[in-house]
Amino acid sequence: MTSETFASPAREAFVRVSARTGLSIEPREEQDVLRRIARALEPGARDIEDETYRTILCTARRKKRVSRLVDLTRRSGRIWVSRDEIEEAVGNIEEPEADDRVLERALAPVSRARLRSYGANPRAVFETVQADLVDTGRVLSPAQTDLLLMAIALAFDLPEGDPFLDTARREEAQRQKTASTIERTAREKREKEESRLRTWEESLVPFQEVPRLLRCSHKEALRWIAENRLPVARKVRESGDRERWEFDPAELIALRGKLGEWRNGGAPAVAGAGGKAPDMGRKVANSVIARVAALDRYAAHFRTARALNRRITLVTGPTNSGKSYTALNALAQADSGLALAPLRLLAHEFREALASRGVEASLATGEERILVPSSRHLAATVEMCPFYNPVDVAVIDEAQMLFDTDRGAAWTAAIMGAPARHLYVLGAPDCIPMVRRIAELCGDPLDEISLERKSPLKPATQPVRLQDLQAGDALIAFSRREVLDLRAALMQHGRRVAVVYGALSPEVRRAEAQRFNSGAADILIATDAIGMGLNLSIKRVVFAALKKFDGKQTRDLTVQEVKQIGGRAGRYGKHEVGTVSVLAGAGSPSFIRRQLEADPEMPEDLRPFVQPDADIVKAVAAEIGSESLYGVLSRIHRAVLRKDDPNYRLADMEQAFAIASALEGVDGLDLTTRWSYAMCPVDDRDNGIRRLVGWAADHAAGRRVLPPGTGRLPPSERASREELERAEKRHKRLVAWRWLALRFPEFYPDREDAEETTRRLNEWIENVLRQQSRTRSSSPGSSSRRRG
Missing domain, CATH: 1.20.58 (Methane Monooxygenase Hydroxylase; Chain G, domain 1)
Structure with a gap:
């Protein structure tokens, strides 16, 4: 057969080498193998070495082998074996016709080496692997636990009879038994709390039954309710803006003996500030719970702030308008002060800004404390606001976070409760009506300062291709995966890249920002984590997407998001103008232009978010006679704020509920500890x-x-x-x-x-x-x- 018989040199080489080696291929492999042979052929050659052909077959079959080995490990229960290990093992195989036994033989040394690298000793490895599995939502069954322990024993060459195996099995069995007991106990306690509350609510009667149960007239019942003698157990909002009152019959019957005193003009019961609500034991009326929690009078909760003659200055403006400059100067000049930031990273930056003005400050964040004994200034995250030590000046940044369903209550508490004689609140323009509302609820005078951007910001007229990104550009995506995919694509174009996304620690974000600012990286790729807390020398912001998933739905970027993120372009003193664009294929530049030119979007609901603190939780617990945090939070959720409360709305406490619920099965922790x-x-x-x-x-x-x-x-x-x-x-x-x-x-x-x-x-x-x-x-x- 001559060379002219073959359609291509690659096919001729394939026929020859496959005949010599006896290694055939499946029809679906043919195109891939021929392409690889074509790349391996020397110019003018029509044959390849046998070993080259073997390597080509192993490479072409790698994906299939990885899938097979993943299946084998999962079917056998070895769920701790990672895909990385499997890919490494498959990459070491040099046999073109490897069966399952060859795959397992290749995996064994890789897995042993991986397990040894997880810790210095078998116990550390066991705990680390388990923790990593929990991160992914997987928990080992007893059989899988035994497989893992044996694999660790092999990795460390433990002799037969080593006590590690028996000890670890026994301890793990006890741990799983304890976890199972905790889950079962938690479930039983939750059901008991819910049943108790449901039974009580079902026992309540409407107002029409009150005269009969008390043996009084309709008019007397109304008067005694108005005088706060008769506790309304629950108020239910109905259609047509009507409200239905319900009463606990057992409590009404218990009050019959007081009717004579009431009719003779005895002093009415007083409930609320400074008074004690009627004693109703464990079946406390929702109205009493509401009075105890006092979330509908939340501003009064912060007694130190209310005792001060506070003045609030609201400073608003877009990104790059210098909002913090004046406030930080006032803070540095004060004898005592407080700077509250949304992020640990920003709290550090506030502390550094004060230091640059000659003022040493302590630091308080959720996970860190730096105490400067001689200092009367503190930089902190918003959740760490100290409410009992008066200061001259306080600064609260990023007030638009008031609208955040998860953290907004912390901003409400900080603005209402910061014990400062002069409070500076900094934020984007859309926070103005909410801060006005809070100032009104607090009875504090409010001054407003509106700032303009220092350098112009303009929308681009054309989209930007990935390969045309320039040094100083920031590319914005909305997931970690998209950020890393774009990073890989840009690095293939030879670009030096820094990245910022939410899963990175503040320290790493700051290091990546420094690489970009110093020129060690040409391009920054970031999620909307860029929008808060980093000083970045960005010339142009390019959106890689104009939609984002917000945890519930995929939606268009809001006006505020485009302004907040896009406003990072054109840092004053570094760039004369900032430009905002969109990546080619991701959307239209006209969307960016419309959002940048639009007025701030004002939310329909301007009631600030509130949530209980440790003091409120303890007060409600004492009133209902319960140490169950789940029960306390359930009563607060049901009783404290009606959905139509004119001033406040209850924050999303879903995670606190979930933790409280899970902790019900853990005995030995007091209520305050559970709340922490x-x-x-x-x-x-x-x-x-x-x-x-x-x-x-x-x-x-x-x-x-x-x-x-x-x-x-x-x-x-x-x-x-x-x-x-x-x-x-x-x-x-x-x-x-x-x-x-x-x-x-x-x-x-x-x-x-x-x-x-x-x-x-x-x-x-x-x-x-x-x-x-x-x-x-x-x-x-x-x-x-x-x-x-």
């Missing part, structure tokens, strides 16, 4: 509540809660996305642990170890993000590939 756990910053998308309950159970049992470790940190230049994400989740564990360590140091004593672990994790993540070659990805469809 309920406020702990955890992310339940990586099973954070389950982990928190485990820590709380150790706390309740008097055991030390050890800080999370770094786990396996491979060389940064070889780290995959999966490994990067795992490190980010470990950092979140450490944030929660350090938050609790500040509140319960006796049970979380190893703060120095935790801080050192945090430092190592941050350093490793920074090094991974500095790598300018494409990071290996374990995401579907983007795994690394070797050329044949």
Whole structure:
């Protein structure tokens, strides 16, 4: 057969080499194999080496082998084996016709090495692997636990009869039994609380029954209700703006003996400020709970602030208008002061800004304290606002956060309760009506200052292609995955890239911002985490998407989002003008122009968010005679604020409810401790509540809660996305642990170890993000590939 017989040199080479080696291919592999042979052929050649052909077949079959090995590990219960391990193992296989046994043989040494790298000893490895699995929402069954323990024993060459296996099995069985007991107990207590409340509510009677039960006239009943003698158990809003009053019949019957005194003009009962509500034991009326919590009179809760002659100055303006400059100068000149920021990173920046003005300040964030004994100034996150120590000046930044359903209540509390004689509130223009409303509720005079942007901001008329991005550009996406995909694409174009997204710690975000500002990175890729808390020298903002998923739906970017993010372009003193554009294929530049030119969007509901604090929780608990945090929060949710309250609305307390609910099964923690756990910053998308309950159970049992470790940190230049994400989740564990360590140091004593672990994790993540070659990805469809 001559060369002319073949359609291409690659096919001729394939026929020859496959005949020599006896290695055939499946029809679906043919096109891929021929392409790889064509790339491997020398100019003018019509044959390849046998070994080259073997390598080509292994490469072409890699994806199929990875899928097969994933299936084998999952079917056998080895769910801790990562895709990275499997890809590495498959990449080591040199047999073109490898069967399942060959695949397993290739995986074994890789898995052993991986397990050893997770910790210094078998116990540390076992705990780290379990913690990583919990992050992904997976919990080992007893059989899977046994498989993991045996794999760890093999990895560490433990001799037969080593006590680690029996001890670990016994302890894990006890841990799972405890967790199961906690879950069952929590469920039973929740059901009991709900049943008790439901039974009581079902026993209530309408007003029409009151005269019969009290043996009084209709007119007398109305008068005694007005005089606050008869407790209204529940008020139910009905259609047509009507309200139905309901009463507890047992309480009414118990009051019959007082009718004579009331008819003879005895003093009416007084409930509310300074008085004691009628004693109704455990079946306390919702109206009484509302009075105790007093969320409908929330401003009065902050007694120190109300005792001061406060003045509020509201400073609004777009990004790059210099809102903080005047306020920080006033703060630095005051004898005492307070600077409240939305992020730990910004609290540090406030502290540094004061230091640059010659004022030393202490620092207080959820997970960190820096005490300067001689200082009378404090920089803090908003949630750490001290409400009882009066100061001359306070500054609260990013007041548009008042509208945030998760954190808005913290801004309400800070603005209402900051004990400052002069309070500066800084924010975007859309916060103006809400701050006015709060000032009115507090009875504080309000001055308003409106600032203009210092450098012009203009929309681009044409979209920008990815390859045409320039040094000083910031590319905005709305998910971690999109950020890392764009990073990989730009690095393939030879661009130096820095990234900022929400899962990164403040330290890493700041390091990435510095790389961009210094010119060590040409382009910044960021999520909307860029919109708050970083000083960035951006010339042009380019949106990679004009829609975002907000946790409930995918929607267009709002006017405020476009202005807040786009306004980062053209930093004053660095660039004469800022430009806002959109990436080619992501949408129309006219959308950007319309949003930038639009007036601020004013929300329809201007009632500030409020939520209970520890004092309110304790007061309600004492009133209803319960130590159940779930029961207390349920009563607050049902009773405290009607949905049509004219002044306030209850914040979204879904996570606090979820934590309180899960903690019902943990005995030995008082109400205040449970409330602290309920406020702990955890992310339940990586099973954070389950982990928190485990820590709380150790706390309740008097055991030390050890800080999370770094786990396996491979060389940064070889780290995959999966490994990067795992490190980010470990950092979140450490944030929660350090938050609790500040509140319960006796049970979380190893703060120095935790801080050192945090430092190592941050350093490793920074090094991974500095790598300018494409990071290996374990995401579907983007795994690394070797050329044949």
